Amino acid sequence: MENIWGTVPDWIAAVGTAAAFLWAVFLYSQNLRDREIAQARLLSIVSPPAPLQMIAGTILPSELKIIALAGDLQTSTHRGTGRVSLVLKEAAVAVDFHLTSTSDESFFIESIDIVRKDGSVLSVPNYWPDLPPRTDYKVTVLFPEDETAAGKYRIRFRDASGRRWERYNSRPVYKLPRRSGS
Template sequence: MHQLPPFAEALTIEWGTVPDWVAAIGTVLAFVVAAVAYAGSVWLSREAQARQVSMSQLQIDVVEAGTSLGLAQPMVLIGVPVDLSQPMPEGLVPGVRVARLKLTVVNNSDEVMGPVSLEFAALGARSFLRDAHGEIDRIQPHETATIRVVIPDHWYPMHPPLQVRMVFRDSAGRWWQRFENERVRSAPRRIRPAEHARKQAAKLSRATSVERTPAPKAGSGWRLVGNVKDGVHVAR
């Protein structure tokens, strides 16, 4: 009988018996099942924390044209769009009736949440208001943060029928969204604040060459942004 040379015998693979293969496959399957179960438990744990982030009832009051908003300097309006790439709201000019929006985000979870992005949409509308947007950098566990936005009142004499979508990131880097009081869900990339800012910046660069400079922060979680348009200083 022909024998293999020594070097060929060294390269011979021992495939093992059928029971060995069955045992190996069983071990691999057990590992896969354990990995899937662990990933599922981590996801449920993160979702449980995200469910503890909620919004208060949106407060809206209408300010008549010419009413002072109590600003320290003679600026016309005040707002909180931290996303500086947004186009300047065309409707915010002196003598325009505005709606003031106030919303509190409650973080009852055990971890830091943020950034938190808030967008507003008219009831039944298919898109969110372009100039009604605010962002909170972060909220500590078991704390709250309040955001304020001022927008033109396009609904007078009706009360602005607005709805809110909150998009936020947990401490593990996962993004979540909550629309009104609906259940929290995973947030797709297209609605995350960073992606939103990139798209708005591209839109702004196409629409105008006006350069905007952010003013210093004016309180926890919100800031003022000044713009000059047609010689009128408008605070967003």
């Protein structure tokens, strides 16, 4: 009678080969995941922004990029130099956001929010540009005086491959699920 199932050493070799193949697939997928996370870590908010109370009449340098949710800005020209500045007509809370990318690929900003201690979210309007490779981007956001801008800063973005990520301040990144239809 012929042995159609093979010998014990044949079975051990087959199981060992299958286990080695599965282990290689596992290590490869871990390596891909680690590289994706490493890529997403290359975008961050530099030093968590601190809210700064600004009173009416404060002069802002004209070279600042500003998103004004409050403050009612007006322009002012300096006599003699002709230099133009922005002047706040009413009090506001200013928050400077500084994003930096050390990646060789672009990032696409979906949103930047302030998550307050009570869990409520103060959204910054989506005027964020797509960040090209190796870029620093600074913007000042003026909030209404009664809006507290203290809390954690959350950035949601996509990498060049379309993967969605979320990061609080300079904490580790978290991969978000893909949106339906994208």
